[in-house]
Each structure stands twice: as structure tokens, then as C-alpha cells.
Amino acid sequence: QAQLVQSGAEVKKPGASVKVSCKASGYSFTSYAIHWMRQAPGQGLEWMGWINPANGNTKFSQNLQGRVTFTRDTSATTAYMELTRLMSDDTAVYYCARYDYVWGCYRPWGQGTLITVSS
């Protein structure tokens, strides 16, 4: 069945960049959008944006515009999220999820990637 596997946890210094990968398997990678969300400690989930793997089109949350980039490698069936100019407020668990347009929800989700921003 469909599965998303993310890269491992990272610790970054303020001002640095981070790139998280999301490897898809078990379905046609280019047929479903990949959305990215994050959850800061003790907070609810925040939607970050999405990428259409078929053509590379992207959309971002206004809160992150200018700092976040979504890319994909269709041959590797992998989506990527890069966040630049990291701040302590970016410390969170980052999730990718497939948008299931039949059921109208996100499924499945990746297991999450903890990004810690600390000096």
C-alpha cells in the first residue's frame, strides 16, 4: 500500500538551511499532490504548502513564503522540503502527506522528521 518515509532528525544552527526528504512507494508518485505540515512542541499542526509531483507546481503558506522550497525527483519518487534562514521558532516535527483527492484528506503521512534549531 501507499507509504511515505522521511529522512532522519537534524540539529541546525540559527541561520542555516535544512532539506527534508519524503520517499513515496506503493502508488503512482505523479498522480497525487504531496503536502507538508509541521508541528512545533506543544502546538497543533500547521500547513506549510504542497507540490504537484507531475509538473513541479507549488503553493506555500504566506507565513513561510520566501524561506521554503518544495522540489521533487520523479525518478526517485521523492519529494523534498527545504527551509532556509532557520530560527528557533522553526523547531518542529515536519511531516509530508499525500493528498487523497478521492477521500478528500491526507493519507498516508510520513513518520515525521524532527528539526531542532539551536545555537
Place this chain on the structure above:
Amino acid sequence: QSVLTQPPSVSGAPGQRVTISCTGSNSNIGAGSDVHWYQQFPGTAPKLLIYGNNNRPSGVPDRFSGSKSGNSASLAITGLQAEDEADYFCLSFDSNMSGWGVFGGGTKLTVL
């Protein structure tokens, strides 16, 4: 700060029934957007419990059910079991967010 409002915690004894509410607004749930529910254990990916307000994916026990009315939705769990102790959150879609996902803050269910 979450767009959808959930109680931070609920609790119940084994065998009891608990409900978790999810309150939105006229730009999301009240506008007719479906509500979806997820279960999450620490350090793991969210698992879909209910989609489209009241539908269960294959493999989800019928102890879990969903409903929606007006600006709100609810997740009900009957015959509470120790293994149900987890975090639960709701998802809907908001016209003010370019139609993309908005979430509840999550509810921690404790089985006493």
C-alpha cells in the same frame, strides 16, 4: 492558535464512551467542508480514523464514529480500551486558506 478548536484532554474508564469535539467556523466546517479524524501515538505517523465526517477506513473498529453538525464535528469512541490512549486531531479545509488543510490542536485521550 489552531484554526479548529479541540479540548486539550479527555479521559474515560475502560468500557466507557468518550467524545472529542472539533469546532470551526463559517469558512471551514460551517461552509460544508468535510471533517477527518486522525489518531497519533508518540513518535509515529498520524493514522486516519474517520474520513468524510463519518466514514471508517477498512480496519478501523466500529467503536470509532464521527458526526458533524453546523460549525462542529465530533469523534466518539465507545467501549474504551487501554490501547485507545493516544492523541486525536481533526482536519478540515478552509476557504480562507486557499482551500487547504486546517487542523485542530489535538486532544490527548487518557484511559483511566
